[in-house]
Amino acid sequence: MTARDTILNAVRLGLTTPGVDPAAIRREAAALLVDPAARRPSLLSDSLVDAFIARVTSPKVAATAERIGTATELPDVVRRYLESRQLPAVVALQPAAILQSLDWSGFEKHDRVAADETIAVGVARWAIAETGSLVFHSDAETPILANFLPLHHVVLLRANTVLAYLEDYAAATAGQRPPRNVNIITGASGTTDIEGSLVLGAHGPRYLHVVIVDEHSALDEAQITA
Amino acid sequence: MTQPQSASRPPSPPRVGLFVTCLVDAMRPSVGFAALKLLRDAGCRVEVPEAQTCCGQPAFNSGDTADTAVLARRFIEAFEPYDYVVAPSGSCVGMTRAHYVEALADDPAWAERARRLADRTYELMSFLVDVMHFTPAGVKLDATVTYHDSCSGLRELGVYAQPRALLDSVSGLSLMPLEGNDVCCGFGGTFCVKYPAISNAVVAEKADAIDRSGARLLLGGDLGCLMNMAGKLKRKGSRVRAFHAAEVLAGMGDGPAIGEER
Amino acid sequence: MQEAPMSFKARAERALADPTLKLAIDRTTGTAERKRAVAMTQFPQFEAARECGKRIKDHVIAHLDHYLLEFERNAIASGAKVHWARTAEEASQIVVSLCRQAGAKRVTRVKSMLGEEIGLPHALDEAGIERVETDLAEHIVQLGGDRPSHIVWPSMHRTREQVSEMFKRSHRAPHREETIEAMVDSARRELRDKFLSADVAISGANFLVADTGATCTVTNEGNAELTTTPPRVHIVTAGIEKLVPTTAHAFAMLRLLVRSATGADVTQYTTFHCGPKQPGDRDGPEEFHIVLVDNGRTRMLREGLKEMLRCIRCGACMNHCVVFRQLGGHVYGGTYPGPMGAVLTPVFDGLKSSRDLPHACTLNGKCQEVCPVDIPLPTLLRGWRDRSWREGLEPASMRVGMGLFTFVASRPRLYRLATAVAIRVMRLFSRGGTVRGMPGLGAWTAHREFPAPAERSFMAMYKDLEKGQ
Numbered sequence: 001m002t003a004r005d006t007i008l009n010a011v012r013l014g015l016t017t018p019g020v021d022p023a024a025i026r027r028e029a030a031a032l033l034v035d036p037a038a039r040r041p042s043l044l045s046d047s048l049v050d051a052f053i054a055r056v057t058s059p060k061v062a063a064t065a066e067r068i069g070t071a072t073e074l075p076d077v078v079r080r081y082l083e084s085r086q087l088p089a090v091v092a093l094q095p096a097a098i099l100q101s102l103d104w105s106g107f108e109k110h111d112r113v114a115a116d117e118t119i120a121v122g123v124a125r126w127a128i129a130e131t132g133s134l135v136f137h138s139d140a141e142t143p144i145l146a147n148f149l150p151l152h153h154v155v156l157l158r159a160n161t162v163l164a165y166l167e168d169y170a171a172a173t174a175g176q177r178p179p180r181n182v183n184i185i186t187g188a189s190g191t192t193d194i195e196g197s198l199v200l201g202a203h204g205p206r207y208l209h210v211v212i213v214d215e216h217s218a219l220d221e222a223q224i225t226a
Numbered sequence: 227m228t229q230p231q232s233a234s235r236p237p238s239p240p241r242v243g244l245f246v247t248c249l250v251d252a253m254r255p256s257v258g259f260a261a262l263k264l265l266r267d268a269g270c271r272v273e274v275p276e277a278q279t280c281c282g283q284p285a286f287n288s289g290d291t292a293d294t295a296v297l298a299r300r301f302i303e304a305f306e307p308y309d310y311v312v313a314p315s316g317s318c319v320g321m322t323r324a325h326y327v328e329a330l331a332d333d334p335a336w337a338e339r340a341r342r343l344a345d346r347t348y349e350l351m352s353f354l355v356d357v358m359h360f361t362p363a364g365v366k367l368d369a370t371v372t373y374h375d376s377c378s379g380l381r382e383l384g385v386y387a388q389p390r391a392l393l394d395s396v397s398g399l400s401l402m403p404l405e406g407n408d409v410c411c412g413f414g415g416t417f418c419v420k421y422p423a424i425s426n427a428v429v430a431e432k433a434d435a436i437d438r439s440g441a442r443l444l445l446g447g448d449l450g451c452l453m454n455m456a457g458k459l460k461r462k463g464s465r466v467r468a469f470h471a472a473e474v475l476a477g478m479g480d481g482p483a484i485g486e487e488r
Numbered sequence: 489m490q491e492a493p494m495s496f497k498a499r500a501e502r503a504l505a506d507p508t509l510k511l512a513i514d515r516t517t518g519t520a521e522r523k524r525a526v527a528m529t530q531f532p533q534f535e536a537a538r539e540c541g542k543r544i545k546d547h548v549i550a551h552l553d554h555y556l557l558e559f560e561r562n563a564i565a566s567g568a569k570v571h572w573a574r575t576a577e578e579a580s581q582i583v584v585s586l587c588r589q590a591g592a593k594r595v596t597r598v599k600s601m602l603g604e605e606i607g608l609p610h611a612l613d614e615a616g617i618e619r620v621e622t623d624l625a626e627h628i629v630q631l632g633g634d635r636p637s638h639i640v641w642p643s644m645h646r647t648r649e650q651v652s653e654m655f656k657r658s659h660r661a662p663h664r665e666e667t668i669e670a671m672v673d674s675a676r677r678e679l680r681d682k683f684l685s686a687d688v689a690i691s692g693a694n695f696l697v698a699d700t701g702a703t704c705t706v707t708n709e710g711n712a713e714l715t716t717t718p719p720r721v722h723i724v725t726a727g728i729e730k731l732v733p734t735t736a737h738a739f740a741m742l743r744l745l746v747r748s749a750t751g752a753d754v755t756q757y758t759t760f761h762c763g764p765k766q767p768g769d770r771d772g773p774e775e776f777h778i779v780l781v782d783n784g785r786t787r788m789l790r791e792g793l794k795e796m797l798r799c800i801r802c803g804a805c806m807n808h809c810v811v812f813r814q815l816g817g818h819v820y821g822g823t824y825p826g827p828m829g830a831v832l833t834p835v836f837d838g839l840k841s842s843r844d845l846p847h848a849c850t851l852n853g854k855c856q857e858v859c860p861v862d863i864p865l866p867t868l869l870r871g872w873r874d875r876s877w878r879e880g881l882e883p884a885s886m887r888v889g890m891g892l893f894t895f896v897a898s899r900p901r902l903y904r905l906a907t908a909v910a911i912r913v914m915r916l917f918s919r920g921g922t923v924r925g926m927p928g929l930g931a932w933t934a935h936r937e938f939p940a941p942a943e944r945s946f947m948a949m950y951k952d953l954e955k956g957q
């Protein structure tokens with residue numbers, strides 16, 4: 001007997017009611033998730049964007065955030081970010097159309113992230129207000145390493161992609177073929193492995209800066225449905 | 227896991243079978259007399275069944291289910307005639323309330339008798355407060371005290387507020403918070419003699435916390451835990467003295483503490 | 489630090505005599521306990537969430553065959569290769585042979601308790617494959633040449649001073665400043681190029697999502713994604729109890745897991761892995777393997793340990809365990825320490841060699857109170873004690889003693905007499921309210937005073953009082 005059969009047989013021997021109708025199991029599973037409000041924390045604000053910002057900048061997540069009117073302001077935001085930290089104007093730019101289309105003159109930019117990359121600029125697909133998380137899907141425009149190699153990660157987020165709860169992300173992607181990787185990123189990399197004290201920048205980024213753009217352009221639309 | 231015991235109206239006056247526990251019987255009878263007094267003051271008709279010995283907890287926690295069942299059946303026979311069974315110990319009551327059914331599971335008739343008795347079995351302080359709605363009157367003790375919540379009472383029976391409510395009525399007494407009041411003292415029944423070195427390390431930390439509380443007296447609701455902590459406090463030269471809370475509530479707080487010469 | 493030949497008690501005494509270890513344990517578990525307490529005050533929905541989490545796990549376990557097959561089907565559809573392993577040896581052999589097939593010289597590993605459970609580090613080392621532990625704590629464990637001592641903080645047994653020394657000894661460009669920040673930086677520099685040059689990545693899974701075939705890992709350092717993205721092959725090992733029906737169920741569990749483990753609301757990185765690199769993807773492995781491991785789990789299902797399969801490996805039980813906090817993790821001798829380890833180790837290693845674990849516990853119930861899926865740990869531990877008694881593993885002195893006690897205690901008049909004799913004997917040894925030097929009381933009196941009994945028992949005095957009335 002194969003290991004697979006042995007295990008499945010052993011599982012069935014241990015169950016009180018094996019062979020239940022799959023549809024009934026699915027119904028039972030769905031019923032477990034009723035009344036989500038009773039078992040989730042409340043949001044920090046009625047506005048999803050405000051709730052997200054409050055969470056992502058709270059000491060627990062410890063990222064920084066700012067709002068801009070249109071995506072075209074992003075290069076200026078990045079310029080100021082770098083200047084205030086006395087960093088050179090060299091950025092790794094996620095190969096996403098919305099970012100590539102912006103005016104990056106004055107920057108030295110590339111789309112392959114190096115092992116010791118100082119700063120990468122990316123764009124999140126969604127955000128979660130509940131946790132202050134950013135959501136990325138691996139695809140042609142989203143190398144996963146770009147989210148993890150740089151020391152500074154600056155992420156553009158469209159205000160209309162902020163979801164309330166983690167389950168809302170699951171609902172938004174239900175029925176779609178999952179990407180190879182879904183990264184739900186909440187703040188900068190951290191470790192508590194030495195005596196339980198929190199230190200940021202363990203292996204991933206030490207700094208996470210979220211730039212929320214309010215504008216809802218045709219370009220954004222294209223990105224969302226991509 | 228913790229279910230507040232039901233607060234149904236007692237038949238008046240209720241007939242209470244007092245289980246003093248084997249430890250109180252042999253080591254510190256004053257706790258039994260304190261319980262007796264408090265129950266009578268609360269308006270109960272109290273009897274002390276002669277057939278009582280030990281609830282069987284040591285056997286149960288050692289994995290000896292056969293011997294547990296023998297003692298559990300004995301206990302049930304001795305206490306079945308009463309309206310209520312009350313004991314000045316969270317762990318013995320936890321045993322009878324929470325574990326007899328389990329220990330007698332092989333025998334449905336006995337398991338049913340255990341279940342019915344369990345519903346009427348109470349830890350002393352929760353019985354006084356939740357069932358009898360009792361407040362001791364005229365008790366005075368000028369002392370700073372701190373309270374250790376013994377684990378079985380706290381987690382199996384939900385005993386937390388009741389001793390505090392009762393102690394609140396003792397004039398002159400002030401309750402100091404105990405850091406880690408709900409952390410096990412390291413007694414654990416036979417654990418403390420099976421693994422003495424570990425038990426010692428746990429109770430040493432407990433004794434330090436008790437000292438830090440600044441209280442003059444340590445109170446609790448389980449004699450086993452109290453003997454463990456009192457013994458450690460004395461060994462380390464602490465001046466904190468230990469009493470069962472029932473003793474203080476019955477006005478015996480000026481007598482010899484646990485481990486003091488009588 | 490190979491400590492197998494030492495008895496549990498000897499290991500315990502050695503740990504108790506190590507003040508540096510105690511300092512390290514207190515620093516980490518103390519912080520964990522405080523942070524969890526704060527997280528709980530900010531999450532009043534915890535009880536409802538916990539009930540839901542418990543029911544999700546029970547539901548999955550009750551239909552485990554269904555969910556295993558659904559997961560397998562979806563994982564295969566995503567391009568993953570699914571392997572099944574009955575035992576620890578079979579699981580680590582599958583991983584080693586996959587590494588060999590990939591021609592792997594260097595593998596990077598993400599911390600996984602299952603990997604430890606199946607002896608993967610050892611199997612890789614035996615096979616002559618260079619193994620790079622990328623989780624900071626596992627890196628410290630690897631440098632120290634010992635074993636993890638906690639499931640969330642594997643190097644909890646090391647103080648910052650010890651870590652500093654290790655890094656200085658082995659890192660190519662070690663820290664100069666004696667701060668934890670500088671040490672973390674040193675590890676960052678040390679491991680950077682190793683992420684990118686590995687041939688195979690090996691990780692575990694916190695959840696297996698049945699309806700997508702995805703595996704989910706939750707981490708804080710970012711090492712997991714840096715590990716699993718660059719190599720050509722990614723292998724996931726996971727216990728068969730890790731299944732959840734859907735992504736939404738995984739999120740419901742996630743809220744419980746993270747708060748219970750570290751006191752954060754979510755981990756910094758929650759990543760779902762679904763198959764290998766897809767057409768057009770910028771990065772990711774060409775091959776994605778999932779090894780589903782039984783290793784005693786189906787036995788637990790049959791042998792009264794079903795509730796233990798709820799365990800989501802948060803470590804709250806050990807952080808709040810008075811025994812663990814005195815001993816640390818190594819004393820437990822298995823992969824999993826603390827209360828959950830005391831339940832699991834007898835499953836993996838047999839009760840005979842591990843009978844001390846379920847006994848070295850005060851049954852105080854704190855572990856169940858903090859368990860995010862309400863596992864009745866004290867009841868399960870007592871279950872092992874029952875079995876140990878039934879199988880005759882308890883010492884003869886204990887068995888005879890308990891039998892004698894029951895004989896006496898079930899005869900009230902004999903019991904009264906025995907009590908009177910015991911009181912008399914104890915009082916013979918009493919001075920100043922304390923029993924001293926009495927044979928048989930040494931285990932107690934070595935460490936604390938034994939309060940002397942009153943002159944007569946309660947029952948004797950009460951009888952006299954009643955007569956007098």
